[in-house]
Amino acid sequence: MPFILSLYDPYKGQGNLSGLIPLAVGLVILLWCVRDFYVSGKGTLAPWDPPKHLVTVGLYRYVRNPMYVGVLFILLGWTISTASPLIFGFTLFLFIAFYLRVKTHEEPWAEKMFGTEWEKYKNNVPRWLPQTKGYYPTNRR
Template sequence: MKLLLLRNFVFTILQSGTVVGLIPFLIVEPKLNDMLTQQLKISHYLGMLIFTLGFFMMLICIRSFAIDGKGTLSPADPTKRLVIKGLYKFSRNPMYIGVLTILMGETIFFKSYQLLIYLLLIFIAFNIFIILVEEPRLRRDFGKEYLDYCKKVERWG
């Protein structure tokens, strides 16, 4: 179990950390000093709230992958069991929704059109990956169980 938690931590830093941390930082970095010296406004608090919601969604999903799925969020180390409990009762992709929510919070906090464009590109990339890679793998790995799940729960909830 400790090794599984460590693998989840590493993949979270490498994958999610890059998507919601490193790349957004590189996008806003030229303006960061000016932005962070401003007084906080309602939009900043709203951005922080949305970011926090997305962050907790992501953590809940990572926990579900480890505990219920016996795997990680990474396609390189996928779950051994189909995860259909918790947030996965409402959406087949709450992990992606959590990541997109984090990016939305960052976009609002920094009032950045560049981050908004990045958010839209990530949403498109997620859809392509889900449809072309993830869903075929889940059908292959979990068969009827996954097909039944798809009948009950929508892709984006």
């Protein structure tokens, strides 16, 4: 989507290669989280194969939604690389969509699925902005 938006954005500027840095960081974050979902959560991103265990390892120790943060970094990198206001607007739109999905679907599902384990995690790990101190649950699997 960002590629298509950048092709047809009549307002895009010169762009800057420094955008490749947040893009690469976002890609690493995303791949790391997909791995943790599979290895620790015993599931995937697919709605028909959600994690069977609450994922609290890796980047999930610092922020509850690192995968979405990674996607936003990728889009921020695209925005900088292409100087495209349309991609920036798409990034804002996607953040709002992520926020609504997390609040209305994912968090209620996690509460129903993981109960008190989720409550402890939710109370100790911020939703979007990473904390510096990692979360280490006392009842480890």
